[in-house]
Amino acid sequence: METFIQQLINGLTLGSIYALVALGYTMVYGILGLINFAHGEVVMIGALVALAVYKALAATLLPPLLILLVGLCVAAAVCMALGWAIERIAYRPLRNAPRLAPLITAIGVSIVLQQFAMLFWGRSYHSVPALLPDTSYDVLGARISAVQIVIMLAAAASMAGLIALVQRSKLGRAMRATAEKPEVAALMGVDANRIVALTFVVGSALAALAGVLVSANYSIAHYQMGFLLGLKAFTAAVLGGIGNIGGAVLGGVLLGIIEAMGAGYIGDLTGGVLGSHYQDIFCFLVLITVLVFRPSGLMGEKVSERA
Amino acid sequence: MYAQKKKIAGVALIGVALAILPFVIGMGFGNAWMRMLDFALLYIMLALGLNIVVGFAGLLDLGYIAFYAVGAYIYALLASPHFGLHWPLWAILPLGALVAGMFGMLLGAPTLRLRGDYLAIVTLGFGEIIRIFLNNLNAPINITNGPKGIAGIDPLAKNIEIFGYALHSLYLIYYLFVALALLIVVVTMRLEKSRLGRAWVAIREDEIAAKACGINTRNVKLLAFAMGASFGGVAGGLFAGFQQFVSPESFGLFESIMVLCMVVLGGMGNIPGVILGAVVLTVLPELFRQWAGPMQMALFGQTYIDPESMRLLLFGIALILVMRFRPMGLLPSSRRKAEFEHAAEEGVTS
Numbered sequence: 327m328e329t330f331i332q333q334l335i336n337g338l339t340l341g342s343i344y345a346l347v348a349l350g351y352t353m354v355y356g357i358l359g360l361i362n363f364a365h366g367e368v369v370m371i372g373a374l375v376a377l378a379v380y381k382a383l384a385a386t387l388l389p390p391l392l393i394l395l396v397g398l399c400v401a402a403a404v405c406m407a408l409g410w411a412i413e414r415i416a417y418r419p420l421r422n423a424p425r426l427a428p429l430i431t432a433i434g435v436s437i438v439l440q441q442f443a444m445l446f447w448g449r450s451y452h453s454v455p456a457l458l459p460d461t462s463y464d465v466l467g468a469r470i471s472a473v474q475i476v477i478m479l480a481a482a483a484s485m486a487g488l489i490a491l492v493q494r495s496k497l498g499r500a501m502r503a504t505a506e507k508p509e510v511a512a513l514m515g516v517d518a519n520r521i522v523a524l525t526f527v528v529g530s531a532l533a534a535l536a537g538v539l540v541s542a543n544y545s546i547a548h549y550q551m552g553f554l555l556g557l558k559a560f561t562a563a564v565l566g567g568i569g570n571i572g573g574a575v576l577g578g579v580l581l582g583i584i585e586a587m588g589a590g591y592i593g594d595l596t597g598g599v600l601g602s603h604y605q606d607i608f609c610f611l612v613l614i615t616v617l618v619f620r621p622s623g624l625m626g627e628k629v630s631e632r633a
Numbered sequence: 634m635y636a637q638k639k640k641i642a643g644v645a646l647i648g649v650a651l652a653i654l655p656f657v658i659g660m661g662f663g664n665a666w667m668r669m670l671d672f673a674l675l676y677i678m679l680a681l682g683l684n685i686v687v688g689f690a691g692l693l694d695l696g697y698i699a700f701y702a703v704g705a706y707i708y709a710l711l712a713s714p715h716f717g718l719h720w721p722l723w724a725i726l727p728l729g730a731l732v733a734g735m736f737g738m739l740l741g742a743p744t745l746r747l748r749g750d751y752l753a754i755v756t757l758g759f760g761e762i763i764r765i766f767l768n769n770l771n772a773p774i775n776i777t778n779g780p781k782g783i784a785g786i787d788p789l790a791k792n793i794e795i796f797g798y799a800l801h802s803l804y805l806i807y808y809l810f811v812a813l814a815l816l817i818v819v820v821t822m823r824l825e826k827s828r829l830g831r832a833w834v835a836i837r838e839d840e841i842a843a844k845a846c847g848i849n850t851r852n853v854k855l856l857a858f859a860m861g862a863s864f865g866g867v868a869g870g871l872f873a874g875f876q877q878f879v880s881p882e883s884f885g886l887f888e889s890i891m892v893l894c895m896v897v898l899g900g901m902g903n904i905p906g907v908i909l910g911a912v913v914l915t916v917l918p919e920l921f922r923q924w925a926g927p928m929q930m931a932l933f934g935q936t937y938i939d940p941e942s943m944r945l946l947l948f949g950i951a952l953i954l955v956m957r958f959r960p961m962g963l964l965p966s967s968r969r970k971a972e973f974e975h976a977a978e979e980g981v982t983s
Contacts, residue, residue: 361750416953423960425749426693430897433890434952441946445938557757557886564754607765610758614743617755621746 332468333590334583339474339543341582342481346536347559348566348574349488350529356569357505357525360425363432364412366556367439368405368530372537373547374447376401377454390457394538397457402534408439409530413523436553443549451548454541477539484535485575488528492571501525505569558585558609565613567626576624585609655807667803671875673915674810675868680895680911681817681904682864687893688902689830690857691837693753695889696740696760700862702767702884703736704729704869706777709879712787715778719787726870733866734859736763741858745851760889767881782880789874806875813871817864821904824860833857834902834968898955900962909964917951918944 347369354362376397383393416431462471492498503511504521512518540555541547558581566577588608616624659667679701686694707729711720740759744752771779790805824830832853835843844850873879891914899910922944929938938946955963961970 355750361753419957420960423956424901426687426897426901427956427960430894431953431956433894434949434956437945437949437952441942441949444942561754561758564751568750603769604765607762610762613758614755617747617751618743621748621751623751 328467329590331466333586335465335468335470335474337583337586338579339477339582340586341562341579342478343536343540343543343555343578344559344562344582345485345575345578346481346532346539347555348563348578349485349571350533351560351563352566352568352571352574353501353525353529355563356571357501357522358417358421359569360417360428361432361560362412362417362526362529363429363556364416364435364439365529365533366552366554366559367436367443368408368412368533368552369537369540369555370443370547370549370552371408371439372401372405372534373454373541373551374443374452374537374549375404376534376538377452377541377547378447380455380457384455390455394457394542398535398538401538402531405530405534405537406527409526409533410523413526417526418519418522440549440552447549449549451546454545454547456542456545458542473542477543480535480539484532488532489571491528497521497524561609561613564623565616567623570623570625573623573625580624581609581612584612651811655804659801659804664801664803667801667807669916669919671803671806671810673912674807674814675872675875676892676895676911676915677814677908678810678817678868678871679865679892680899680907681814681821682861682868683892684861684896684902684904684907685821685824685833685864686857686861687896688907689825689833689837690854691833692854692857693749693756694858694861695753695757695886695893696763697756697861697865697892698884698886698889699740699760699763700733700736700865701869701872701888702763702881703733703862704866705873705879705883706767706783706869707732707866708870708873709783709786710776712874713783714785715783722789722870722874726867729866729870730863731866733869734863736866737858737860737862738855740862741855745854757886757889760884760886764881764884767884777881780881782878782882784878786873786877786879788877789871810871813867817867818904818908825904829853829856894952898952898962900964900966902968903962903964903966906962906964906966910962913963914948918948921947 347365350365350368351362354360354365379397379400380393383396388396412435416435417428420428420431456473458476459472462469463475492501500511500516500521501524503514503516504518508518511521536555537552540551559578562577562581563574564577565581566573566575568574585605585608589605592604592608620626655667655670658670679697682700683694683697686692686697708725710716711718711725711728712722713719740756744755747755767777768780770777771781777783788802789809790802792802793800793805832843832848835846835848836850836853840850872883895910895914896907897910898914899908900906922940959965
C-alpha cells in the first residue's frame with residue numbers, strides 16, 4: 327500500500343510536468359494542425375536559462391525562493407521570445423506548404439537549439455541547486471517532498487489560468503475562432519498571424535515553467551533533457567486527444583501515473599523477468615491500445631475524415 | 634525509336650558511371666570515402682523503402698528504423714559467433730526481408746484506423762518499443778546481448794586479388810550494394826506505375842474516395858507497410874554485415890528522423906528526388922565534419938566549434954532553409970508540384 331501511494335505521488339508529480347508540456351503541443355496543434363517538434367527543446371532552454379540565473383545570483387544573499395522566482399521569470403521571458411522566433415522562422419513561411427514541410431523545419435529547429443545549448447552550456451550534466459526547502463511530509467506511510475507539492479500546485483494553477491484564458495478572455499475567444507476556421511475568423515476581424523504567434527508565446531511560457539519544475543524535481547539539467555520529455559509529453563497530448571486542452575491535462579497525468587506504477591510494479595508482476603527499464607514500453611503500449619479503440623484519443627472529438 | 638535509343642544510352646551511361654565511380658573515389662580520396670559511398674547506398678535503399686509508406690501511400694511513419702533494426706539483428710544472430718551460426722548471405726537477406734515485412738504488418742494492423750499525426754506517434758512508439766526490447770533482451774535468456782550489441786559478425790566480403798591486383802573488400806561491397814539498390818529502384822519504379830502504386834496514391838489523396846472506387850484500403854495499406862518494411866529489412870541485413878557489429882544505439886529515433894528527412898527533403902514520392910535526398914544528407918554533413926576543423930583553424934587559428942556538433946548544426950540549418958525555399962523538396966514529383974501550384978493559385982489552405 328505504501329508503494330502504491332508513493333508511486334501515485336511520484337506519478338502525479340511527473341504527470342503534472344508532462345501535462346504542462348503537453349499543453350504547448352496541443353495548443354499549437356489545435357490552432358495550426360501541426361506538431362511543434364521543437365517544443366521539447368524550449369523546455370530544455372527554459373531549464374538551462376533558469377539555472378544560469380541561479381548561478382549568477384548565488385553570490386548575492388537573496389532568499390532562495392526569490393532567486394527561484396527571478397530564474398523562472400527570466401526563463402519565461404527568454405522562452406517566450408524563442409517561441410515567437412520559432413513561429414516566425416520555421417512556421418509562418420510554411421503556412422500553405424505541404425503538411426510534412428513544417429514537420430521537417432521543426433526537426434531542424436530542434437537540432438539547432440540542441441546544438442546551440444551544447445555549445446553554450448557544454449555536454450556535461452549540470453546539478454541544479456535546491457532552492458526549495460528540503461522538507462518532506464508523511465502521507466499514509468509515503469513521503470511527499472516540498473518540491474513535489476510545489477510542482478503539483480504550480481502546474482495546477484497555471485493550467486487553471488490557461489483554461490480561464492482560453493475560455494473567458496477575448497484572446498482565448500480569438501484563439502478558439504482561429505482554430506475552428508482561420509478564414510472566417512479573419513473575416514470577423516481576428517488577426518490570425520498575431521493569434522498564432524501568441525499561441526506559441528503562451529505555450530513557450532508554460533514550457534519554461536515545466537523546465538524549471540523538472541530541473542528542480544531531478545536536480546539536474548542537460549542539453550538533451552528536452553528530447554525524451556518532449557516525446558512523452560507529445561504522447562500524453564495524443565493520448566488525451568490532441569488539440570483538446572482538457573485532454574492534454576488528463577493525458578499528462580495519466581501517463582505520469584502509468585509510468586510510475588509501471589516502474590514500481592512491473593518487476594513484481596512478472597516475477598523479475600521484466601525490470602523497470604521497460605517502463606517506456608509501458609507508456610507506448612497504453613497509447614497504442616487506447617488509440618486502437620479510440621482513434622482520436624481519450625477526449626478528442628470525432629472529426630470527420632475530410633472537410 | 635529515337636527516344637528508346639536515347640533511353641538505352643542513358644541507362645548505359647549511368648551503368649558505366651556506377652561501375653567506375655568506386656575507383657575514382659577510392660583512388661582519389663581513400664577508403665574513408667569508399668565507406669561513405671557504401672553508406673550512401675544503404676541510405677538510398679532505406680529512403681526508397683520509407684518512400685513507399687510516406688511518399689506513395691501518405692502514411693507518416695516515424696519508427697521506420699525499427700525494420701532496419703530487425704533486418705540487422707537477423708543477420709547478426711544468424712551469422713556471428715553469438716549463437717555459433719554462420720548462414721550464407723543469400724539465405725539471410727530474403728529471410729530478413731520476410732521477417733521485417735511481417736513486423737511491418739504487425740505495425741500496420743492496429744493502426745489502420747489512425748490518421749496523420751496519430752499514426753505518426755504510434756509508429757514512433759513502435760520504433761521505441763523495438764529498440765527497448767533489443768536493449769533488454771539479454772535477460773532472462775540472452776538473445777540480443779543487450780546494450781553491448783553483437784560483435785564479430787561475418788563480413789559481407791573479403792579482400793581479394795584479381796590478376797595480381799589487390800582489391801579491398803569495400804569495392805566488392807560497393808558492387809553488391811549497387812546491385813541491390815538498383816534492384817530496389819527498379820522494383821519501386823515498377824510499383825509506382827502498377828495498379829497497387831496507383832491505389833497507394835489514391836489513398837494518399839483521399840482515402841474515402843479511394844474506398845468508394847473499390848480499393849480495398851485495408852489490404853493496400855498493409856501491403857505498403859509490409860513492402861516498405863521489407864526493403865528496410867534488406868538494408869538492415871547489409872548494414873550488419875558491413876559494420877560487422879550491431880547495437881541498439883544505431884536504431885534510435887534520430888535515425889528514423891534522418892531517413893524521413895531524406896525522403897521529404899529530396900522530394901516525397903519522386904524516386905530520383907529521394908535518391909538525391911539520401912545522397913545529399915549522407916555526404917554533405919560528412920564533408921562539413923571533415924572540413925569544419927581545418928577551416929576554422931585556417932580562419933581563426935583555433936577550433937571554436939567541434940566538428941561533430943558543427944555537422945549537426947549545419948544539418949539543422951539546412952533542413953530549415955531547404956524547406957523554407959523549396960517546400961516540395963529538392964526534386965518534387967511533377968504530379969505533386971502541379972497540385973501544389975494549383976492549390977496556391979486558388980488560395981486553398983491545406
